[in-house]
Amino acid sequence: MPVSNAPTELFVSEPRIPAPAVSVLVPICNVERYLEECLDSLLAQTFSDFEAICINDGSTDGSRAIIQRYLDADPRFRVIDKPNSGYGASMNLGLDHAAGAYIAILESDDFYEPNALELLVSAARANLSDVVKADFYLYWSQPEPRDELFGILDERQVGRTMRPLDDVAIFFRKPSIWSALYKADFLRARGIRFLETPGASYQDAGFNFKVWASAERATFISQAILHYRQDNEKSSVNSxxxxxxxxxxxxxxxxxxxxxxxxxxxxxxxxxxxxxxxxxxxxxxxxxxxxxxxxxxxxxxxxxxxxxxxxxxxxxxxxxxxxxxxxxxxxxxxxxxxxxxxxxxxxxxxxxxxxxxxxxxxxxxxxxxxxxxxxxxxxxxxxxx
Structure with a gap:
């Protein structure tokens, strides 16, 4: 197995394209098995005006070498190398260095549908949305590739732009922060960030709650934009x-x-x-x-x-x-x-x-x-x- 030395200090590559519409944050930690499929799904996007910020959280496997191939081949890819400090710290660094008008999150063991960003950005622009929420697939790669539509939205929400506090059902859905698009100025104005708890596994819940608590205009679309992997053996375990x-x-x-x-x-x-x-x-x-x-x-x-x-x-x-x-x-x-x-x-x-x-x-x-x-x-x- 190829091994890369884990970063010992922070390094942030500079943007190489002018003010992209979307900054896609990709948190990465020892996920070489799935990373190419994830990043290839960004290359396949029908919407091209984005930057992909690969946040390397102290990977010790071959993940960093994989990232480098995309950096060398496409100016839309950037990297943040950092010593391992956990998901929340990685995501906050991504937010701090994002240049896009909108923020998307793509977990490194998941992958997008080709029209994911196009659907999200189109809905956000048409409805002046603080956040756009889409559906997603549960995905298994073994024994054969299989998708199952999750069904995250109620029928009464689909196609609507609304304030979440006027229909609180969305608060009780799975905190799937990666099947959404966020207006960057909205996140900054409301102080919406991640809790930086080293080794924790729940920081998405707080981010999700703060978004729904703060959004005035949330748009809900029925299309599934992402494949959420279910068979990653590195998923969190009890301890x-x-x-x-x-x-x-x-x-x-x-x-x-x-x-x-x-x-x-x-x-x-x-x-x-x-x-x-x-x-x-x-x-x-x-x-x-x-x-x-x-x-x-x-x-x-x-x-x-x-x-x-x-x-x-x-x-x-x-x-x-x-x-x-x-x-x-x-x-x-x-x-x-x-x-x-x-x-x-x-x-x-x-x-x-x-x-x-x-x-x-x-x-x-x-x-x-x-x-x-x-x-x-x-x-x-x-x-x-």
């Missing part, structure tokens, strides 16, 4: 060191809302609902020996939210609200019984809700599951849909 990183991310979001002068009550309610979904998704993925400590920590947070008036139970489905009450009341007991819910099989789900809410809650769960028009589907770290 004791990362257990509470998600708590740090939500603390930064709370601080952001506290600094606002408007819509604080609504945003606090939204934030606590998002936090519950994220915490439960993370809790269910933890190794069993890590769950009780995490449950105790987050129960304390939710009780603080209740005491401070930040918790809005109207944003919770009956079963989610019942889970939250059980967690807040006795996190140790909650932890002991939660395994029943996450064990395979629908019967275990019903047993869980019977225990915490009786037949009435079970009936509500069944009724909502049968009513496809009203159910909100739960997605990876995206909350209830």
């Amino acid at each position: 004791a060191a990362k257990v509470f990183c998600v708590c740090d991310e939500y603390a930064s979001m709370q601080k952001f809302v506290e600094g606002l002068s408007e819509n604080r009550a609504l945003l606090f309610g939204i934030l606590v609902r998002m936090k519950f979904d994220s915490y439960m998704w993370n809790y269910d993925r933890l190794a069993p020996e890590l769950r009780e400590e995490f449950a105790i920590r987050i129960a304390g947070e939710f009780n603080e939210d209740l005491a401070a008036g930040r918790l809005d139970f109207d944003l919770f489905e009956p079963w989610a609200g019942s889970d939250l009450w059980a967690l807040m009341h006795d996190p140790v007991e909650f932890n002991e019984h939660r395994a029943t819910f996450i064990a395979p099989g629908k019967l275990n789900t019903f047993k869980h809700y019977y225990r915490i809410g009786g037949l009435g809650l079970v009936a509500q769960v069944i009724a909502c599951k049968l009513s496809k028009g009203s159910i909100r589907r739960t997605n990876e770290r995206g909350g209830a849909l």
Whole structure:
């Protein structure tokens, strides 16, 4: 395997094209297996007025050599070489050095559809948008290449330009910050950046929340613009060191809302609902020996939210609200019984809700599951849909 020395100091290459329409930020760390497919998808774009900023976060594999080939061949490609300091620090450097009027994000193990930037920029310009949000595909390369449309948007959102706070459903979607385009001046004016937590895996959630909380004009388009890879063996895994990183991310979001002068009550309610979904998704993925400590920590947070008036139970489905009450009341007991819910099989789900809410809650769960028009589907770290 080719090996490149990791950068020991910061290097930023200068722009080689005048003021591009779009700066595409590509965070890169030891992803040589997928990087060419990612960068080739930029070369294939039908919209050509962009710069691609490859942010090399201390890669020790062959990623840097791959980047160099694109730098040598195309003046639209730039590089930021930096010692490894994590995703948030990489993205903030990209934001600082972006020359484009718009910002796009392309993860280095994903790849664009050829018309991705054309669709995003066209919608942004036509609607004077702060942000344009598109759909995407879940993508598997093994055993054979396969795409599955994610379906990130509701029918009522597609084709509309609106203020997200006027229809808060988008807050509870998966924080897919890479299937979007952002007006650079909007991000700067609102102070929207990433939390720089070394080694953390949740910085996209805070960025996503700040965008929806701040945008006045968000445009939603139905086209899928990106293939979101599902079979990257380097995806984040459970570890004791990362257990509470998600708590740090939500603390930064709370601080952001506290600094606002408007819509604080609504945003606090939204934030606590998002936090519950994220915490439960993370809790269910933890190794069993890590769950009780995490449950105790987050129960304390939710009780603080209740005491401070930040918790809005109207944003919770009956079963989610019942889970939250059980967690807040006795996190140790909650932890002991939660395994029943996450064990395979629908019967275990019903047993869980019977225990915490009786037949009435079970009936509500069944009724909502049968009513496809009203159910909100739960997605990876995206909350209830």
